[in-house]
Amino acid sequence: MITFFQPPTPPADANLSPFCTKLDMILQLSGLDIEHQMVMDPREGPKQKVPFIKDGNQALGDTQFIEAHLKAKYGIDLLAHLSPTDQAIGRMIMSTAEEQLYFILVYTRWQIDANWPIMENIFFGHMPDGMRQEVANGARAMIAAALHGQGIGRHSVEENYKLGMRIIDDLATLLGRRNYFLSDKPTSIDASVYGCLINFIQNPVPTPLAEHVRSHANLSAFVDRVSSQFFANAARATQTAA
Numbered sequence: 001m002i003t004f005f006q007p008p009t010p011p012a013d014a015n016l017s018p019f020c021t022k023l024d025m026i027l028q029l030s031g032l033d034i035e036h037q038m039v040m041d042p043r044e045g046p047k048q049k050v051p052f053i054k055d056g057n058q059a060l061g062d063t064q065f066i067e068a069h070l071k072a073k074y075g076i077d078l079l080a081h082l083s084p085t086d087q088a089i090g091r092m093i094m095s096t097a098e099e100q101l102y103f104i105l106v107y108t109r110w111q112i113d114a115n116w117p118i119m120e121n122i123f124f125g126h127m128p129d130g131m132r133q134e135v136a137n138g139a140r141a142m143i144a145a146a147l148h149g150q151g152i153g154r155h156s157v158e159e160n161y162k163l164g165m166r167i168i169d170d171l172a173t174l175l176g177r178r179n180y181f182l183s184d185k186p187t188s189i190d191a192s193v194y195g196c197l198i199n200f201i202q203n204p205v206p207t208p209l210a211e212h213v214r215s216h217a218n219l220s221a222f223v224d225r226v227s228s229q230f231f232a233n234a235a236r237a238t239q240t241a242a
Helices: 018-030 063-074 084-110 116-124 129-150 157-175 188-201 208-214 217-230 232-241
Strands: 002-006 034-038 052-055 058-061
Touching: 002 018, 018 034, 018 063, 018 084, 018 188, 018 217, 052 063, 058 063, 084 116, 084 129, 084 157, 084 188, 116 129, 157 188, 157 208, 157 217, 188 208, 188 217, 208 217, 217 232
Parallel strands: 002 034
Antiparallel strands: 002 052, 052 058
8 A cells, every 4th residue: 555645635636736746646547556644744755845655664755756666666657658759758848847847836936925925824824923924934935045046036027937938838839639748648747747737727826827828728628638537626626717
């Protein structure tokens, strides 16, 4: 039995973390028996981040290494039907989603002053007032330093929106007329891209990137398709918003 740890998330819903949503979808695709457990403190994980899993006595973090573990131990290879070239392209798509688009999402939540009170309440609203401000400000400063080091934090809001829109445009081009990226069935590539896109669409803070995703008919249909298959609550929420 594999235990999947992520922050509190309603059943059949997409997590606020794109990586938690990605791993949730991968584990559903695996067909393995999965137990879900809530974790509030990312430091409980082996890499001090969420999501993570425990498989017996083994704890693993980072979705890439978890996917590699599923392949090595259970023979589950979600990209096996793709050509070596398409596998390489797929990994590059995932890298773009996870190393660029993800950080733009984080920027919209943590670094834009007008948006911060919304996220502060979501992440730290359960804390006593005396503790809340100190912990929230410390976490925000830590995220700001990480974004500055990564590079996204050095850009203006408008520059980040332009970068995000360009990546979204590229994803729409790469998806084309297919139902899924590079395939006729969902893979970890789709899980990675969906994790980011659904979080822009259902972002608690307003950005023009949500509408930009929806402006591409194929990406909009892709998000709805994956939501209906794997995250029924997310599907209902996007339909209501539409």
